[in-house]
Amino acid sequence: xxxxxxxxxxxxxxxxxxxxxxxxxxxxxxxxxxxxxxxxxxxxxxxxxxxxxxxxxxxxxxxxxxxxxxxxxxxxxxxxxxxxxxxxxxxxxxxxxxxxxxxxxxxxx
Numbered sequence: 001x002x003x004x005x006x007x008x009x010x011x012x013x014x015x016x017x018x019x020x021x022x023x024x025x026x027x028x029x030x031x032x033x034x035x036x037x038x039x040x041x042x043x044x045x046x047x048x049x050x051x052x053x054x055x056x057x058x059x060x061x062x063x064x065x066x067x068x069x070x071x072x073x074x075x076x077x078x079x080x081x082x083x084x085x086x087x088x089x090x091x092x093x094x095x096x097x098x099x100x101x102x103x104x105x106x107x108x109x
Contacts, residue, residue, distance in 0.1 A: 074092060074096065078092050
């Protein structure tokens with residue numbers, strides 16, 4: 001076992017590393033690091049765009065579901081009273097205005 005590391009050390013000493021060898025190795029490492037950095041940046045950018053798009057779509061769907069539920073509740077309460085006089089009509093219109101104005105306050109909808 002003692003001879004194996006010694007023989008390996010002798011084989012390494014036979015090779016003379018010159019400055020150009022080290023320069024080439026350094027250049028390869030720098031290029032690889034640059035390539036890896038650009039690939040990571042591109043992948044992260046794509047992930048962030050996809051995540052933002054998913055979040056906006058999810059938010060819009062939830063907002064649409066809430067609005068539809070609110071419309072259903074307004075219509076159900078309006079249909080419970082068979083007579084629709086001017087006061088009830090104004091209340092229904094006011095309820096619709098409130099529901100629709102809430103969407104105007106939300107961004108990206």
